[in-house]
Amino acid sequence: MKPPAHKPWWSKWWERRLAQPAPTLGRIVIELAAVYALHFAASFVLARFSLLELILSPGPSGRFALMVALGFFALRMFVLLFAPGWFLARLWILLTRERPEQRW
Amino acid sequence: MSRHALSRRIAALRLPPDYSRWWVRWPAAGLIVLFTAMIVPRFWCGRDAIRWLANDGDLVLAHARAVAASVEAGVQVEDLSAQRDFFHNEWLLGTYQMAALGLLQVCLELPERRAEFLPVAERAIDELLSERVRAFDTVRWREDPLASLDGPRGHAAYLGYLNLVLSLHRRVVPDSRFSDLNDRISAALARRLQASRHGILETYPLEGYPVDNAAVLGSLLLHARNTGADYSAVAPAALARFSIAWLDPRSGLLFQSINPRDGKPAAAARASGTARAAFLLSYGERAVSGILFAAVRDRCADSFWGFGYLNEHHIGSAAPGIGDSDSGPLVLGVSPFASGFALGGARVFDDRRLFVSLYRTAHLAGTPVASGDRRVFVTGGPLGNAIMLAMLTARSEAP
Numbered sequence: 356m357k358p359p360a361h362k363p364w365w366s367k368w369w370e371r372r373l374a375q376p377a378p379t380l381g382r383i384v385i386e387l388a389a390v391y392a393l394h395f396a397a398s399f400v401l402a403r404f405s406l407l408e409l410i411l412s413p414g415p416s417g418r419f420a421l422m423v424a425l426g427f428f429a430l431r432m433f434v435l436l437f438a439p440g441w442f443l444a445r446l447w448i449l450l451t452r453e454r455p456e457q458r459w
Numbered sequence: 460m461s462r463h464a465l466s467r468r469i470a471a472l473r474l475p476p477d478y479s480r481w482w483v484r485w486p487a488a489g490l491i492v493l494f495t496a497m498i499v500p501r502f503w504c505g506r507d508a509i510r511w512l513a514n515d516g517d518l519v520l521a522h523a524r525a526v527a528a529s530v531e532a533g534v535q536v537e538d539l540s541a542q543r544d545f546f547h548n549e550w551l552l553g554t555y556q557m558a559a560l561g562l563l564q565v566c567l568e569l570p571e572r573r574a575e576f577l578p579v580a581e582r583a584i585d586e587l588l589s590e591r592v593r594a595f596d597t598v599r600w601r602e603d604p605l606a607s608l609d610g611p612r613g614h615a616a617y618l619g620y621l622n623l624v625l626s627l628h629r630r631v632v633p634d635s636r637f638s639d640l641n642d643r644i645s646a647a648l649a650r651r652l653q654a655s656r657h658g659i660l661e662t663y664p665l666e667g668y669p670v671d672n673a674a675v676l677g678s679l680l681l682h683a684r685n686t687g688a689d690y691s692a693v694a695p696a697a698l699a700r701f702s703i704a705w706l707d708p709r710s711g712l713l714f715q716s717i718n719p720r721d722g723k724p725a726a727a728a729r730a731s732g733t734a735r736a737a738f739l740l741s742y743g744e745r746a747v748s749g750i751l752f753a754a755v756r757d758r759c760a761d762s763f764w765g766f767g768y769l770n771e772h773h774i775g776s777a778a779p780g781i782g783d784s785d786s787g788p789l790v791l792g793v794s795p796f797a798s799g800f801a802l803g804g805a806r807v808f809d810d811r812r813l814f815v816s817l818y819r820t821a822h823l824a825g826t827p828v829a830s831g832d833r834r835v836f837v838t839g840g841p842l843g844n845a846i847m848l849a850m851l852t853a854r855s856e857a858p
Contacts, residue, residue, distance in 0.1 A: 399828065435503065437492065443495055450474045
């Protein structure tokens with residue numbers, strides 16, 4: 356008997372991803388709002404710290420603050436650069452979800 | 460229609476089955492992300508750039524008020540997060556100097572707001588003159604820069620940046636209460652420049668930086684414009700050094716450091732020094748500062764999806780390194796300080812395309828937030844916001 360073919364990890368992940376139901380419109384909107392709310396709140400919290408100076412002259416005691424700063428920048432990059440496209444792409448995925456009879 | 464009926468209708472929305480095939484659905488989703496990322500952020504982050512170029516009153520006043528508030532509250536060493544004491548003190552100078560420049564520029568641009576911002580600019584100048592701010596220079600030279608104006612030593616950084624502010628203040632207030640000091644510092648700097656063997660004033664003992672000398676020369680030329688003082692014995696030769704001797708022939712950028720003992724380059728030519736020198740020199744003249752600005756724009760400026768930035772070293776040069784306090788940390792060779800100061804140069808030399816692209820990056824990294832009648836760049840702190848005000852309201856006083 357032929358042994359079952361070994362599938363790479365990404366193939367399994369992709370199959371699982373395809374098998375998942377598309378998120379609902381409400382979930383898409385709520386997740387986007389949550390990301391923006393997190394960014395908004397983080398902006399006001401970080402306004403109390405001088406991130407520019409931390410980045411220009413980081414020292415051993417400032418490493419935690421530097422990591423926080425970099426984390427915020429990563430969030431901001433996502434919110435400003437990719438979140439609009441992420442939102443639209445998820446709407447597209449929702450609109451093009453398979454009908455039950457269409458599964459193959 | 461009830462709420463439940465509406466949500467059922469929305470839930471039932473679907474495109475025709477052909478679009479549901481995975482090889483249409485997922486690549487199209489990827490393209491949507493890609494194209495949206497290429498179009499929306501550049502529009503969103505660049506919205507205010509044209510307003511800054513047009514000196515939009517609301518925007519200028521909101522940012523100026525935030526900077527004025529930090530000056531009035533007093534910037535303390537503890538407010539600056541540098542890990543080394545030396546940077547603390549240099550950054551105190553930088554914070555008050557940039558705040559004073561920015562607020563004085565607002566006074567020139569919006570004369571009807573003078574009553575609100577001029578007293579704060581003068582408070583910043585008083586701080587610049589204080590012992591605690593000039594302490595970093597006193598420690599390095601072992602003499603007070605203001606008490607030793609008759610002496611021969613350079614003090615190029617402290618005196619150059621201070622004198623630029625004093626000369627600009629005199630532009631706003633011809634009978635400035637700082638006039639006498641402005642005259643004495645200008646005379647001392649001109650005399651020291653003339654006596655200098657290689658034409659470079661030392662910032663610290665045996666350390667010479669063209670960018671600090673740009674502040675010295677810019678302040679002298681602006682002083683001459685205000686008072687009619689004659690610097691023909693020093694200015695032409697000094698300008699020639701900026702346009703020839705201190706320029707790297709390969710890149711057209713200014714050498715970052717010049718050895719005061721032999722007048723030869725002591726550090727590679729870089730964008731951070733050149734962009735800052737172009738900005739500082741532009742207060743007094745436009746020809747040589749224009750050459751420096753053109754060099755950073757043509758050799759170091761680049762953009763990605765409409766977000767502009769400056770490379771610390773000219774495009775095509777060797778590995779950029781990790782950066783220092785002049786450039787900020789270099790990520791893929793991109794220089795935060797050069798990019799920031801080029802914003803001021805782009806405004807002075809009316810390069811709208813570069814200004815808008817650099818502003819998009821400043822918006823993305825700076826996170827401007829409005830609160831009440833103020834507007835700050837969240838990541839800037841006192842120093843960053845003072846620099847941004849000076850850059851976003853930059854103007855040349857030369858014809």
